[in-house]
Amino acid sequence: MKVNGQNYRTVWWEEASLFYIEQNLLPFTFRIAEARSYTDCCDAIRNMSIRGAGAIGAMAGFAMALASVQAPDEKYSEFLLQARKDIEATRPTARNLFYAVEKVYNHALRTRQNAISEAQRLADQDAADSRKIGEIGNTLIKDGFHIETHCNAGWLAFVDYGTALSPVYLAHEQGKNIFIYVGETRPRCQGARLTAWELNQAGIPHVIIPDNAGASLMARGKVNIMIVGADRIAVNGDVANKIGTLEKAIVAHEYGIPFYVAAPTSTIDFHCKNGAQIPIEERSGDEVLYMEGVTGAGKLERVLICSPGSSAYNPSFDVTPAKYITGIITEKGIIHPDTRSIANLNVHLRESGKFNQ
Numbered sequence: 001m002k003v004n005g006q007n008y009r010t011v012w013w014e015e016a017s018l019f020y021i022e023q024n025l026l027p028f029t030f031r032i033a034e035a036r037s038y039t040d041c042c043d044a045i046r047n048m049s050i051r052g053a054g055a056i057g058a059m060a061g062f063a064m065a066l067a068s069v070q071a072p073d074e075k076y077s078e079f080l081l082q083a084r085k086d087i088e089a090t091r092p093t094a095r096n097l098f099y100a101v102e103k104v105y106n107h108a109l110r111t112r113q114n115a116i117s118e119a120q121r122l123a124d125q126d127a128a129d130s131r132k133i134g135e136i137g138n139t140l141i142k143d144g145f146h147i148e149t150h151c152n153a154g155w156l157a158f159v160d161y162g163t164a165l166s167p168v169y170l171a172h173e174q175g176k177n178i179f180i181y182v183g184e185t186r187p188r189c190q191g192a193r194l195t196a197w198e199l200n201q202a203g204i205p206h207v208i209i210p211d212n213a214g215a216s217l218m219a220r221g222k223v224n225i226m227i228v229g230a231d232r233i234a235v236n237g238d239v240a241n242k243i244g245t246l247e248k249a250i251v252a253h254e255y256g257i258p259f260y261v262a263a264p265t266s267t268i269d270f271h272c273k274n275g276a277q278i279p280i281e282e283r284s285g286d287e288v289l290y291m292e293g294v295t296g297a298g299k300l301e302r303v304l305i306c307s308p309g310s311s312a313y314n315p316s317f318d319v320t321p322a323k324y325i326t327g328i329i330t331e332k333g334i335i336h337p338d339t340r341s342i343a344n345l346n347v348h349l350r351e352s353g354k355f356n357q
């Protein structure tokens, strides 16, 4: 994707170093950061300098590759195993993180160069899958559509293109007249900060709406379709995504509005039977109690916005039952969220050699 006319990925390997876009500073400052060790990568994932299912998956794969470079010859496999555990402990919900770590770890057991090549292949695959999701999802978007989205499932959340926003970019490129409602997505405001910034970069008409305005817009017939991303998909079609997704899906169902999830097949956890088995991250209550923004002087500041002395509870994801989901837009096509369709997809993926899980 282009930032100020220049092409970027969210994370990339260059001459034995790893670079990424520091998302915690956006939309106020665009800065490239460097990770020199796998523990740098762990910190970046944990503090959400890099976030979004695909982007943390790619970062985790590169982190595993960096670990193989760091590992001393005499303790190579012990070092790799510890690194794998550390990387997997950073964030629990996004399937892509575990998917990438497992694949790169297995390659790292052979050679360091194998690990680096596999991490790069996964990042390239992520970008290609996202692009394909855009092409397939675009067929659902008609000229004049008003589209609602939640959180950030644009290119910042993947290596490139994104998932929920990939069809939006393509529809806009093809000259379709579209308008996007961007839910702010408290507490970290990935919608207001990141999705809105991405749409601004692409020149796509949009407004930011309060998280609690979605139902009212749907009730008044202002939304034609809702498209969101996913952090993990169970084999029965239940979907974990950013907190607040569940409410939107129920409301969309009530008002007969198509509700689509866009995600690559690497987000499907074929070992996870249903949504109840998906681990849900709980983050610090401070993310609810405090808010961050820039002052008129351009200084990034964090302020308390709640009653002093109160504590906060901050579950980061929720699970939307399959019955509320119209379809899942994958790079292999739009699938119905049910056990049989997802099992068929798994067979197809195994036959085409994409998965060895």
Ligand code: MRU
Pocket (backbone or CB within 6 Å): 051, 052, 053, 054, 150, 151, 152, 153, 154, 157, 158, 163, 190, 228, 229, 230, 231, 241, 242, 243, 316
């Ligand atoms: O906590 P985050 O920002 O890493 O959350 C992940 C997300 O961005 C969303 O849940 C998104 O909709 C799915 S990831 C493309």
